[in-house]
Amino acid sequence: MISIDLILFFIASSLVVGGGFLVVTVKNIVYAAFALLVAMLGTAGIFLLAFADFLALVQILIYGGAVVVVILFALMLTRLEDFKGLTDNSQKPLAVLVSLTVLTIMLYAIVATAMPTSQGDAISMIDLGVSLFQDWAIPFEVASLVLLVALIGAVVLVRQDEEGR
């Protein structure tokens, strides 16, 4: 008997794998961004099946909404002809080698690891908040500091560009 969870898992994982496959194979780079969105939403589905509702919604909000939109924004402001060389160049054999190595290592890791089955209880928002802002407050703040540095760095780079003109 195939349970409904399993069917949903296969739908979500096929979205992730199919989307990811399209991201690297499609020639048109805007299509690749749309495929990336599909893969991101599929990942949110996998998180939902693992009882991580909060993480799934964050995935939709940050990756599905903001990140893909920013990528598309950048792509549409640039001329698509500039990207022709990206998908087909002389480093292709090396890229194939590297990706096959990574694939082998990951496949070995997946086969060798004993997969824990989900216990089927979602963590409440209050527990999540307490562990994030009390138990792990310093790592959380460090992560936000890293993002702040990246933001300031972006602003500085853009400003220098304008003044140096």
Place this chain on the structure above:
Amino acid sequence: MNFQEILKYFVYAGMIFTVLAGIAAYLTLMERKVLAWIQQRMGPKYVGFKGILQPLADGIKLVIKEDLLPSWSDRTVYWIAPIAVLVPALLMWVAIPITDGIVLDDSDLGLFYITAISVLTVMGLVMAGWGSANKWAVMGGLRAAGQLVSYEIPFIMSILAIAMLAQSLNLTEIVNQQTTFAFILKQPLAFVIFFIAGLAELGRIPFDIHHAESEVVGGPFVEYSGAHWAVFYLAEYMNTFTVAVLTTILFLGGWVWPQMPFEGSLHDFLSILLFMFKTVAVIYLIFWIRGTYPRLRIDQLMAFGWKLLVPLSFLNVVITSIVLFYGFSHFVLSAVSIFLTGVLFYMISNRSKKYDSGETVRIVSSSQVRDNQNFKEPL
């Protein structure tokens, strides 16, 4: 989960779609009537009694219209785009309660779910713009992306203040917290920010730069016609209704405020009526603003979002957390929030005065003409 339960969810989905489509259709009629009253016209009045069947006539006209496909367009993206706009508009209604107990999924993450799903609408607009292979459509799609990503921040931050005040992300719980005082009384600033950012998210006047007719013709929808164009507008009016309902739930006390001295099923019926009355009032306000204000320029829109709304919404969250952490009375919160709302409106009016480049059109009231005050010669 057995077959019957799955079937039940399909029936619910069908019901949500039908009801929302009906509401969206009648919102178009309401908008046309309200705009007509503001502009001293009659509005639609021939189809049915006082134009009551006008949405039906509009719908039939749109469905039988020829569906055009520009030859340069990207077919797949072009056809998926309307669906990508409509689906998030419907998905949000999974978590929105109409009254105590009438909700599809009373999730503890309801509020966060709605904010997360609402972001996905942008993708549909960008897809529509890019798929049309039209320079105005692409510019419109990009404007939509820039505008929606910017205004998402004050939108979420004003919601965050409410979530902190209610100590919950569950929408039913948030409403039940407002039995004595609606959150608009404690957080007027958050209400103003939420409402303005909500208007920007909807892309309604004065924030409709992504389909500004005088600049980008029709924005992402310029190439669409017939039923596909209708789907975009259906989604837009559904979202208008959703923002109005969210304003009612988060700030106006939903179905519990003010409390009614009734019992039993009469109370339940009247609370739905109260909820709907507030929602229609908010929608009326949105249409009223559309009839009254001119469109912002894109740089004004971005400056307004980033320089005024974002700092104020962050300040609001900080103030709310200080008040809650030290356990001050909520009246302190109200007082500070009212003061900051005053600052917001002062800054808006001040900035608009700064860019005032003198009179181009003179507005003369009829009484001035009649009494000949400040009005020496006929224009």
